[in-house]
Amino acid sequence: MTLAIFDLDNTLLSGDSDHAWGMFLADMNIVDAERQRQSQTRYYADYLAGTLDIDEFLQFQLQPLKDNPRHKLEHWRIRFVQERILPMISDHARELINRHRRLRHTLMIITATNRFITQPIADEFGVDILIATEPEECDGRFTGRVRGTPSFRDGKVRLLKAWLAEQGRNLTGSWCYTDSHNDLPLLRIVDHPVAVNPDPLLTAEAERCGWPILEFA
Secondary structure, eight states, X not given: OOEEEEOIIIIIBSSOHHHHHHHHHHXXXXXXXXXXXXXXXXXXXXXXXXXXXXXXXXXXXXXXXHHSOHHHXXXXXXXXXIIIIXXXXXXXXXXXXXXXXXXXXXXXXXXXXXXXXXXXXXXXXXXXXXXXXXXXXXXXXXXXXXXXXXXXXXXXXXXXXXXXXXXXXXXXXXXXXXXXXXXXXXXXXSSEEEEESOOHHHHHHHHHHTOOEEOOO
């Protein structure tokens, strides 16, 4: 069955869920607001430039999960999804998912953002298969570390190939939608790469390769 792969941030969402979660915690006075804003601005600039140190970033981004009990995190997450995520979901994104659903394609979201943040977002889209960065847990609490390979750049490809091998599947006829040049390793292994709201580097590569470009409001 054909696989349809979707990036999440700035692709299905009109914003970045990782950044939004950090700002939500800052607005709730759960983390230091000024440090959060400065750090996220720096890390996002590195991400756009393709120079992000993913291990350093994840140590920063997973710290609030380590510092707070699970029941509080889950309570905050409900409000976060309602207030910050649902307004980021456009009709265009829902229709794109539904178009592939009507074609009976297997739907997958693959994202660098950690699963704690992204699982309820995948659920909102009705997508059962989620590949995300996995925060490590011990005795019901997050440790602040990553379990396994971060789902970023080449890591997305490794995790996808592991899933394919486990499921006995392949990428014949596959689609992939993303906004970022950081996902070029992923786009280059599917049959139908599509740039969505692409950054300048991805725009240039999509134009060079003749890939479709979608622009969502």
